[in-house]
Amino acid sequence: METLSVALGERSYPIYIGGGLLAQLGALLPKLAGKQVLVVTNTTIAPLYLEKVQSALHGYEASSLVLPDGEQYKTLDTLNQIYTALLERKHSRSTTLIALGGGVVGDITGYAAASYQRGVDFIQIPTTLLSQVDSSVGGKTGVNHPLGKNMIGAFHQPKAVIADTDCLSTLPERELSAGLAEVIKYGLIRDTQFLDWIERNMSLLRGHQSEALGYAIKRSCEIKAEVVAADEREGGVRAILNLGHTFGHAIEADQGYGQWLHGEAVGAGMVMAAVLSQKEGYLSQADIDRTQAIIEAAGLPVAGPPNMTENDYLERMAVDKKNIDARIRLVLLQALGDAVVTTNFDQTNLRATLDDCTA
Amino acid sequence: METLSVALGERSYPIYIGGGLLAQLGALLPKLAGKQVLVVTNTTIAPLYLEKVQSALHGYEASSLVLPDGEQYKTLDTLNQIYTALLERKHSRSTTLIALGGGVVGDITGYAAASYQRGVDFIQIPTTLLSQVDSSVGGKTGVNHPLGKNMIGAFHQPKAVIADTDCLSTLPERELSAGLAEVIKYGLIRDTQFLDWIERNMSLLRGHQSEALGYAIKRSCEIKAEVVAADEREGGVRAILNLGHTFGHAIEADQGYGQWLHGEAVGAGMVMAAVLSQKEGYLSQADIDRTQAIIEAAGLPVAGPPNMTENDYLERMAVDKKNIDARIRLVLLQALGDAVVTTNFDQTNLRATLDDCTA
Numbered sequence: 001m002e003t004l005s006v007a008l009g010e011r012s013y014p015i016y017i018g019g020g021l022l023a024q025l026g027a028l029l030p031k032l033a034g035k036q037v038l039v040v041t042n043t044t045i046a047p048l049y050l051e052k053v054q055s056a057l058h059g060y061e062a063s064s065l066v067l068p069d070g071e072q073y074k075t076l077d078t079l080n081q082i083y084t085a086l087l088e089r090k091h092s093r094s095t096t097l098i099a100l101g102g103g104v105v106g107d108i109t110g111y112a113a114a115s116y117q118r119g120v121d122f123i124q125i126p127t128t129l130l131s132q133v134d135s136s137v138g139g140k141t142g143v144n145h146p147l148g149k150n151m152i153g154a155f156h157q158p159k160a161v162i163a164d165t166d167c168l169s170t171l172p173e174r175e176l177s178a179g180l181a182e183v184i185k186y187g188l189i190r191d192t193q194f195l196d197w198i199e200r201n202m203s204l205l206r207g208h209q210s211e212a213l214g215y216a217i218k219r220s221c222e223i224k225a226e227v228v229a230a231d232e233r234e235g236g237v238r239a240i241l242n243l244g245h246t247f248g249h250a251i252e253a254d255q256g257y258g259q260w261l262h263g264e265a266v267g268a269g270m271v272m273a274a275v276l277s278q279k280e281g282y283l284s285q286a287d288i289d290r291t292q293a294i295i296e297a298a299g300l301p302v303a304g305p306p307n308m309t310e311n312d313y314l315e316r317m318a319v320d321k322k323n324i325d326a327r328i329r330l331v332l333l334q335a336l337g338d339a340v341v342t343t344n345f346d347q348t349n350l351r352a353t354l355d356d357c358t359a
Numbered sequence: 360m361e362t363l364s365v366a367l368g369e370r371s372y373p374i375y376i377g378g379g380l381l382a383q384l385g386a387l388l389p390k391l392a393g394k395q396v397l398v399v400t401n402t403t404i405a406p407l408y409l410e411k412v413q414s415a416l417h418g419y420e421a422s423s424l425v426l427p428d429g430e431q432y433k434t435l436d437t438l439n440q441i442y443t444a445l446l447e448r449k450h451s452r453s454t455t456l457i458a459l460g461g462g463v464v465g466d467i468t469g470y471a472a473a474s475y476q477r478g479v480d481f482i483q484i485p486t487t488l489l490s491q492v493d494s495s496v497g498g499k500t501g502v503n504h505p506l507g508k509n510m511i512g513a514f515h516q517p518k519a520v521i522a523d524t525d526c527l528s529t530l531p532e533r534e535l536s537a538g539l540a541e542v543i544k545y546g547l548i549r550d551t552q553f554l555d556w557i558e559r560n561m562s563l564l565r566g567h568q569s570e571a572l573g574y575a576i577k578r579s580c581e582i583k584a585e586v587v588a589a590d591e592r593e594g595g596v597r598a599i600l601n602l603g604h605t606f607g608h609a610i611e612a613d614q615g616y617g618q619w620l621h622g623e624a625v626g627a628g629m630v631m632a633a634v635l636s637q638k639e640g641y642l643s644q645a646d647i648d649r650t651q652a653i654i655e656a657a658g659l660p661v662a663g664p665p666n667m668t669e670n671d672y673l674e675r676m677a678v679d680k681k682n683i684d685a686r687i688r689l690v691l692l693q694a695l696g697d698a699v700v701t702t703n704f705d706q707t708n709l710r711a712t713l714d715d716c717t718a
Contacts, residue, residue: 319446
């Protein structure tokens with residue numbers, strides 16, 4: 001087992017990564033604030049892991065809530081189901097929520113914890129590659145609004161993250177690929193050595209080889225933890241973690257949440273960011289080819305959906321959270337491994353990029 | 360004009376109190392994060408003061424949203440109307456929300472600001488006595504759930520509070536009385552000299568005399584600012600600000616939000632807290648008589664609604680935010696001017712109190 005720490009002063013917390021962690025959950029859980037616990041999970045994950053988690057909570061007043069599975073349920077309505085369960089079961093401010101599942105369960109449960117009685121504790125047990133490398137780390141929580149992804153939310157750090165790599169053995173191909181999009185992102189924004197490693201180990205990763213996945217998760221969490229520790233509330237550098245996400249969020253919202261997986265949309269979005277970076281004079285054609293090749297090798301789309309127009313993108317991108325007043329801000333690559341956040345790019349280049357990258 | 364400061368480090372902010380402040384709003388506003396501003400108000404307040412506020416925002420991209428008036432609209436649905444307006448108007452994370460109205464507008468707008476894009480700035484312009492002395496100060500924001508008041512929310516401090524006492528000239532009697540409940544509360548929990556002053560000046564206060572109201576607001580905000588600065592997130596002493604509120608919230612929720620005004624429910628609730636304090640051996644009969652007399656003099660009820668049973672109260676009180684696990688915590692008075700938060704009271708005394716205080 002690897003243990004990382006996210007260094008955020010009194011809000012610091014550990015990330016445990018390894019095989020067989022669910023079986024030793026009782027020993028890994030931090031001291032809880034009170035006796036009440038609500039485990040929130042979904043219909044896919046509950047039959048696989050809920051019993052294991054519940055048996056580790058012997059001695060607590062623990063119960064569970066099973067949500068429908070899918071990004072289309074990451075809404076205020078689903079959030080309200082969690083509040084209702086907590087209130088019906090008379091959970092006090094000393095309760096602890098446990099998010100058992102992928103990014104949707106983590107984001108919505110974390111936000112329920114941030115806002116129930118103005119804030120209670122929560123613990124992340126991410127069960128997908130995407131959530132193990134990305135959404136369970138860093139304290140971003142929230143739900144979608146029909147007009148924009150993650151538009152409602154809070155920064156709320158978990159008390160611990162427990163990433164059992166054994167959970168990935170049951171992960172469908174498509175979701176594994178979606179998780180690899182974020183792994184690749186860490187290489188592209190910050191670490192070309194890691195990018196090399198991903199390229200060399202792609203077939204092991206896609207073959208669910210646990211040692212390779214374990215290293216990819218550890219290195220991804222390390223990079224994310226470093227960036228988050230430097231800028232917890234995204235006043236500056238943290239925004240580089242959104243490489244490809246502004247384009248990707250536009251795709252997800254336009255196609256309807258749950259149609260394109262988040263990682264798939266980010267895959268295509270990272271190609272768009274790279275192409276725009278080239279048009280702005282930063283990247284070479286070889287850099288673009290390399291970026292496309294690794295994203296394609298991960299089993300991800302390298303272009304947006306055929307039915308999306310330039311204006312569809314621009315309309316959606318105008319409400320991105322990184323924007324200042326009404327100016328679109330994007331993460332571009334000055335070089336592979338060196339990302340920058342900027343409003344300083346040519347609108348014509350942006351439009352040309354959207355054209356180039358539509359399938 | 361009086362200027363107080365709420366001392367919360369980098370989250371410190373000023374409270375301006377006085378007559379004619381809306382006319383000089385442009386000079387009082389702090390530097391805003393960006394050009395976008397959304398003024399949120401309600402159907403009662405908009406015709407009275409919205410134009411004044413908008414004219415002070417010359418040079419900004421300011422627009423407004425008018426909500427229905429009443430506690431029954433302090434819901435997730437109304438909150439979602441604010442998110443939709445912000446997204447349709449493409450407001451970025453550098454927007455500023457301005458809450459123009461009473462406690463409901465302040466709480467819901469503050470919570471929209473806490474959660475829109477994970478947090479944007481907001482400014483409070485409270486227009487009722489209740490909101491000027493209480494809900495606009497201290498950073499508690501949120502909405503109600505059908506199963507409990509203020510169960511969904513966040514701590515989010517405003518950038519400034521501008522309390523124009525001239526707004527109180529249009530305040531209906533019933534709402535003035537409701538605001539006086541919180542004024543009396545500050546005396547009861549912390550300052551018997553202030554309690555004396557309120558008793559002596561009750562007829563001036565109820566007669567809308569602006570000098571008396573100005574002093575009552577200033578002294579109330581001073582006490583609240585002191586308590587909040589000592590305990591921003593209510594880990595301890597801050598909970599004394601909830602004197603009478605656990606009983607009061609039960610009444611409001613049971614009767615249906617908007618039927619009993621918050622201040623009315625708190626008035627009856629403070630009598631209940633005093634009576635239980637007597638049964639627990641803290642207060643004398645003279646203290647109870649004095650407490651009842653001042654609450655009655657303010658035009659407030661001194662008993663709960665006739666159709667509420669002991670069990671109605673206990674069921675509602677079991678989900679109060681102050682509770683630890685499932686144990687009810689209450690604010691009691693060790694003496695007038697000296698409040699304490701405790702789970703240590705006799706259940707039989709609590710039941711007897713509820714019986715005694717039902718009309």
